[in-house]
Amino acid sequence: MIADFRKVDLDTLKGLPSEKTPLWGSMTLQHMVEHLTDTFRIGNGTMTVDTLTPEDKVEKLKRIALFSDREFQQNFKSPILPPEPIPYRTANMDDAVNTLKKEIEKFEQHYSTDKARKENHPVFGALTYDEWEAYHNKHFTHHFKQFGLI
Numbered sequence: 363m364i365a366d367f368r369k370v371d372l373d374t375l376k377g378l379p380s381e382k383t384p385l386w387g388s389m390t391l392q393h394m395v396e397h398l399t400d401t402f403r404i405g406n407g408t409m410t411v412d413t414l415t416p417e418d419k420v421e422k423l424k425r426i427a428l429f430s431d432r433e434f435q436q437n438f439k440s441p442i443l444p445p446e447p448i449p450y451r452t453a454n455m456d457d458a459v460n461t462l463k464k465e466i467e468k469f470e471q472h473y474s475t476d477k478a479r480k481e482n483h484p485v486f487g488a489l490t491y492d493e494w495e496a497y498h499n500k501h502f503t504h505h506f507k508q509f510g511l512i
Contacts, residue, residue: 364433365512367466367495367502372459375511380455384508386436393447394505395458401501402465405481405494406472413487414441420487428486428496434504442484469494 380392389397403409415423426432439445452458473479473491480488489497506512 364431364499365503365506367498370502370506372463375459376456378455380450380458382509385510387508389447389505389508391509392450392452392455392458394509395455395462396451397443398501398505399458399462399465401498402462402469404483405489405498406465406469407481408465408468411442411482411484413482413484415485415487417487424486424493428493428500433507434500436504436508440484469498 375391375395378391380390382391384390384394400409404411413420427434450458452461472481473494477491480490481494483489483494483497486493486497503512
């Protein structure tokens with residue numbers, strides 16, 4: 363089951379402790395929310411990143427990972443993240459969730475007049491709105507399962 367990021371009630375996260383133990387990985391719940399926020403910043407053009415996947419492998423990787431029923435692999439290490447979680451950038455879970463909501467709104471606004479516009483993803487290359495949507499849905503699912511939330 364792949365979650366629709368638009369239908370997730372993010373406010374339910376506010377009542378959970380930021381130090382909630384994940385089923386895998388080293389992120390805390392607050393790290394995870396801030397990580398999701400960063401991916402929306404990349405998708406909405408606020409943050410720019412280089413694609414680290416060789417160009418001749420990007421389309422195959424999109425087919426396998428984005429446009430299949432296959433879930434993202436547990437313990438996948440993002441090529442742009444350090445081995446250990448980075449320090450919190452928000453004061454608490456409420457702030458982290460509110461910041462994520464704002465970046466999701468910016469994402470929708472960013473593509474509101476041009477769904478074909480592209481923003482670079484570090485693994486999947488330049489993505490359109492529909493491709494980012496598929497990515498965010500799988501990414502939400504991956505991390506919500508990581509914390510036993512779905």
